[in-house]
Amino acid sequence: GAVVSQHPSWVICKSGTSVKIECRSLDFQATTMFWYRQFPKQSLMLMATSNEGSKATYEQGVEKDKFLINHASLTLSTLTVTSAHPEDSSFYICSARDPLAGHPGSEQFFGPGTRLTVL
Amino acid sequence: AQSVTQLGSHVSVSEGALVLLRCNYSSSVPPYLFWYVQYPNQGLQLLLKYTSAATLVKGINGFEAEFKKSETSFHLTKPSAHMSDAAEYFCAVSVGLGDKIIFGKGTRLHILP
Numbered sequence: 001g002a003v004v005s006q007h008p009s010w011v012i013c014k015s016g017t018s019v020k021i022e023c024r025s026l027d028f029q030a031t032t033m034f035w036y037r038q039f040p041k042q043s044l045m046l047m048a049t050s051n052e053g054s055k056a057t058y059e060q061g062v063e064k065d066k067f068l069i070n071h072a073s074l075t076l077s078t079l080t081v082t083s084a085h086p087e088d089s090s091f092y093i094c095s096a097r098d099p100l101a102g103h104p105g106s107e108q109f110f111g112p113g114t115r116l117t118v119l
Numbered sequence: 120a121q122s123v124t125q126l127g128s129h130v131s132v133s134e135g136a137l138v139l140l141r142c143n144y145s146s147s148v149p150p151y152l153f154w155y156v157q158y159p160n161q162g163l164q165l166l167l168k169y170t171s172a173a174t175l176v177k178g179i180n181g182f183e184a185e186f187k188k189s190e191t192s193f194h195l196t197k198p199s200a201h202m203s204d205a206a207e208y209f210c211a212v213s214v215g216l217g218d219k220i221i222f223g224k225g226t227r228l229h230i231l232p
Contacts, residue, residue, distance in 0.1 A: 006162075034219055043209060043224045044163075093162055095220075108220060110155075110163040 006111035023094030029074035030096035038091040050077045084118045125223035138197040142210030152193045153211040
């Protein structure tokens with residue numbers, strides 16, 4: 001299957017700083033990527049849908065000015081957590097939609113996740 | 120709006136016993152349904168998906184699920200549990216293949232020796 005990578009796999013930062021997380025589709029072009037957040041022992045909550053070359057679509061309750069998403073190429077989307085605070089500490093997971101979107105063989109491929117800890 | 124409900128946040132079964140993880144869905148349109156597995160501190164791995172082609176779906180690692188429209192259910196089963204099956208399992212729904220996915224709260228499966 002297709003491979004999606006995330007970098008870094010974990011990051012620790014001080015409160016008030018900004019952190020950038022990268023999501024890459026390694027062997028396919030992804031016009032759409034999704035960003036999820038997962039708090040400890042909880043489910044994944046969709047934060048936003050990222051479309052290449054256009055603005056991201058944020059889910060209700062997600063602050064677009066705090067979680068900046070850029071999808072500048074067909075293989076890379078970035079999530080920047082601006083002015084991070086301890087409550088932003090979470091596991092962030094991205095997924096990429098493969099080119100067969102809409103077809104029975106289509107699926108999303110998930111990255112391994114990035115553990116963010118804000119001190 | 121779409122949603123999934125997973126019954127039981129924790130399920131324990133003995134090694135070799137039947138695994139049954141329950142999932143009920145709600146959708147205003149014909150749904151696409153998924154089961155994912157997550158091991159600690161890792162991303163998600165797709166176990167199987169329902170795309171309306173067949174109501175009984177076979178996945179990886181011996182898992183299968185049956186779509187029952189009348190019961191709005193998509194329960195996951197495996198005839199014989201292995202220790203390696205211990206993980207978190209998520210049922211999920213989508214309006215279209217490749218579209219955004221709505222996840223259930225997850226069920227942690229414990230395997231007893």
